[in-house]
Amino acid sequence: MSTLHLIFNQEGLASCKRLKAKQDKMILLGEAVYCAPTMSLAGEISQFHILKDDFDARGLKTEKELCFVSYDEMVELCAQSAPIVSWNA
């Protein structure tokens, strides 16, 4: 099983980036979706899944191809992963 990181805000993203292993999966959700449009410039965004409802609810837009997931897909990713780490600071 691979590790899954759930990232809830900008501080969480910074912490996770320092501690995650290369092959780990990551999901940006909640406040962390605000990081997605600016990150896309650095080309690093391809490593992340982004919860679509949280992105759309906030009125965010992007021209980059982001890897969006639905709630159902997130549940599936969680079920396939262990451990799951939540980052909010």
Added chain:
Amino acid sequence: MKNILYIISRSPYSGVQSFELIDCAMVSAIFENNVSILFRAEGVWSLLGDQNGELLNSKTLSKVLSALPTYEIDNLYFCEDSVNERRISRDQIDIPVKPLSLNGQQQLIANQDIVMAGPK
């Protein structure tokens, strides 16, 4: 009649704080105060159009904001630096809100009788 400024520093869906501050602002305006609202720091995310709070079982903040002129709240400002830092372009903002430099924000605050900012 008093000059009252509300400062919104938090992003819209991390809690109900922004909604509550806007509610207060509307009530202040009903009682014939001269109300201004300043969006700064993470609060500038409130200004994006096309939000959909229903996806999060919430009210939609951008719709609430578009009602502000009905309450005669026309003094809406945002911190120019906060918007630039977050690479928000002006065409993503679809309510009539004026940019203010840090200097402009200092003057705005100095002109108030009351300033309301939520706890951080």
